[in-house]
Amino acid sequence: MTVGYHRYFTHGSFKANRPLRIALAVAGGLAAQGSVIAWVADHRRHHAFSDREGDPHSPWLFGTSARALAKGFWHAHMGWLFERDVTNSERFAPDLLADRDIRTVDRLFIPLTVVSVALPGVLGGLITMSWWGAVTAFFWGGLVRIAFLHHVTWSVNSICHMVGSRPFTSRDKAANFWPLALLSMGESWHNSHHADPTGARHGVLRGQLDISARVIWIFEKFGWATNVRWPKPERLAAKRTAAAR
Ligand SMILES: [Zn+2]
Ligand SMILES: [Zn+2]
Numbered sequence: 193m194t195v196g197y198h199r200y201f202t203h204g205s206f207k208a209n210r211p212l213r214i215a216l217a218v219a220g221g222l223a224a225q226g227s228v229i230a231w232v233a234d235h236r237r238h239h240a241f242s243d244r245e246g247d248p249h250s251p252w253l254f255g256t257s258a259r260a261l262a263k264g265f266w267h268a269h270m271g272w273l274f275e276r277d278v279t280n281s282e283r284f285a286p287d288l289l290a291d292r293d294i295r296t297v298d299r300l301f302i303p304l305t306v307v308s309v310a311l312p313g314v315l316g317g318l319i320t321m322s323w324w325g326a327v328t329a330f331f332w333g334g335l336v337r338i339a340f341l342h343h344v345t346w347s348v349n350s351i352c353h354m355v356g357s358r359p360f361t362s363r364d365k366a367a368n369f370w371p372l373a374l375l376s377m378g379e380s381w382h383n384s385h386h387a388d389p390t391g392a393r394h395g396v397l398r399g400q401l402d403i404s405a406r407v408i409w410i411f412e413k414f415g416w417a418t419n420v421r422w423p424k425p426e427r428l429a430a431k432r433t434a435a436a437r
Contacts, residue, residue, distance in 0.1 A: 193220055193223050193225060193341070193345060194376070194377045194378065194379050194404040195216065195404050195407050195408055195411075196215075196216030196217065196219055196220045197216075197220040197223075197225070197228060197231050197232065197235075198235065198379065199392060199404060199408065200213075200216055201216070201217070201220075201228060201231075201232045201288065201294075202231075202232045202235045202236055202239075203389050203390045204390060205390050205391060205392040205408070205420070205421045206392055206408055206411070206412070206417045206418065206419060206420040206421065207417065207418045207419040208411070208416060208417055209415075209416050209417075209418075210293065211416070212411060212416040212417065213293065213294070214293050214297065217293070217294055217297040217298075218297055218300075218304065221297060221300065221301050221304035221305070221308075222304050222305075222307065222308040223308070223338070223341055224304075224305045224308050224309070224338050224342075225341075225342065225345060226301070227298045227299075227301035228288065228294060228297060228298050228301075229281050229285050229288045229289060229294065229295075229298045230278075230279070230281065230298075232284070232285045232288060233279040233280070233281045233283075233284035233285040234248050234249075234279045234284075236279075236284040236285065237279045237284055238250075238349075239386070239389055240284075242362075242363060242364035242366065242386060243353065243363075243364035243365050243366075244364075248272055248276065248277075248279065249267065249268045249272040249349045249350075250264070250267075250268060250353060250364075250365075251264035251265050251267065251268035251349075251350055251353050251354050251365075252264055252353070252365055253267065254267070261354070264354075265350050265354065268346075268349045268350040268353060268354075269346045269347070269349065269350035270342075270346050308334070308338065309330075309334045309335070309338065310330070310334065311334075312329045312330060312332070312333025312334045312337070313326045313327070313329050313330030313333070313334055314326070315329060315333075316328060316329020316330065316333065317329070344372070344375050344376050345376075345379075347372055347376070347380075348372070348376055348379050348380060348382055351369055351372065351380075352366060352367055352368075352369050352372070352379075352380050352382035352383075353365050353366055353367065353382070354367070355367060355369055356368045356369035356370070356380075356382070356383065357383065358383045358433065359383065359384070359397065359432060359433060360383055360384055360386075360387035360388070360428075360431045360432060360433060361387060361431055361432075361433050362383060362386035362387040363386075364386055366382045366383045366385065366386035366387075367382060367383045368380065368381045368382060368383045368384060368400075369382070370400075373395065373400065373401045373402070374401060374403070377402070377403040377404045377407075378393075378394050378395050378400075378401065378402030378403055378404045378405055379394060379404065381394040381395040381396070381397075381400055381402065382394070384396050384397070384400075387431045388423070388427065388428070388431060390421050391421055391422075391423050392405060392408050392420045392421050392422055392423075393405035393408075393422060393423050396423045396428055408420060
């Protein structure tokens with residue numbers, strides 16, 4: 193999700209060779225968060241209208257009273273999925289629509305989800321040769337894993353647009369929330385990300401853990417990823433807020 197759907201497909205923070213590109217699309221599909229083209233279109237719309245009318249999941253659309261913020265938190269976290277207006281992929285993801293490989297993986301989203309939910313249970317059953325092994329593996333490796341990752345991703349949309357520090361100027365309320373850095377694999381450095389969306393590293397300041405950036409670095413060492421957009425000190429300095437300088 194973080195390296196593929198988000199940093200690569202949505203923001204083009206590096207170039208991937210064909211096998212990596214397909215593998216990242218499949219891996220993202222297995223997270224069961226939506227087909228690659230729909231996910232990317234939604235997320236590009238989020239950046240285009242960030243925390244303004246048109247953002248599919250901003251917590252700031254209802255006002256700033258305690259009640260409005262509670263409603264906004266719920267909407268940004270998962271409520272938006274139930275009342276959603278479908279994002280126009282032709283407008284927001286024409287590059288992916290034009291790619292045959294990606295269109296194919298996109299169409300396979302439902303089968304990929306079925307595999308992702310069912311495979312742990314099948315493996316658990318086969319490895320232990322018991323129904324109990326199948327049921328517990330299905331529960332933990334299928335349901336809990338998927339639900340847990342969804343909440344981490346949703347927390348970036350909700351918590352990281354409400355709480356945290358804002359060392360960089362961005363047009364929205366995106367914030368860096370350190371407690372989620374490890375679980376979100378670096379995605380919770382969300383203020384830095386909105387300030388410089390195409391950057392391959394979101395944890396750009398000293399000591400900011402960003403596992404996804406390290407994964408991209410490994411892809412680069414293998415030669416699978418090229419043109420990686422690593423942070424440039426002068427670009428970062430220009431975006432620091434006066435208070436953080
Ligand atoms: Zn955001
Ligand atoms: Zn983004």
